Amino acid sequence: MRLLPAVALLAVAGLAQQPDLAASKAAFNKVCGVCHTPESALATRRTKAQWEESIDKMVQLGAKATDDEFAAILDYLVSQYGRDAAADAAPAGGRGGLGGGRFRSSSN
Numbered sequence: 181m182r183l184l185p186a187v188a189l190l191a192v193a194g195l196a197q198q199p200d201l202a203a204s205k206a207a208f209n210k211v212c213g214v215c216h217t218p219e220s221a222l223a224t225r226r227t228k229a230q231w232e233e234s235i236d237k238m239v240q241l242g243a244k245a246t247d248d249e250f251a252a253i254l255d256y257l258v259s260q261y262g263r264d265a266a267a268d269a270a271p272a273g274g275r276g277g278l279g280g281g282r283f284r285s286s287s288n
């Protein structure tokens with residue numbers, strides 16, 4: 181299982197509706213701040229596919245939220261902490277870990 185189909189589908193719906201950014205951020209802080217600080221999840225900008233992968237991985241690790249919340253979180257992450265898929269040939273490494281070193285925020 182690579183992607184949550186529900187997340188992908190709802191993300192598309194979410195983009196059409198543009199859910200409130202503040203509400204999406206609140207959902208992110210609530211859901212993603214349970215096991216690590218929200219900030220640690222934001223250390224690396226990711227493409228939409230990479231965020232989907234990360235969220236899917238967090239679900240496997242035990243992240244709990246409604247489909248709506250996951251969709252809002254994905255939307256928030258992609259819009260605020262996304263990166264251009266075309267500029268990113270490398271696969272999502274994912275090994276950096278919490279709060280970890282590989283900051284790429286300067287470009288973009």
Ligand code: HEC
Nearest residue numbers: 211212214215221234235238241242243244253274277278
């Ligand atoms: C049930 C606990 C838990 C929750 C909830 C959780 N995470 Fe994580 N997360 C972890 C653990 C454990 C790691 C470090 C393990 C690893 O990197 O494989 C991690 C690492 C990460 C990383 C860096 C490593 C990677 O795979 O890229 C990101 C980004 C991340 N989480 C994002 C999120 C987001 C976004 C959410 C909310 C949807 C979230 N996390 C919710 C447990 C959780």
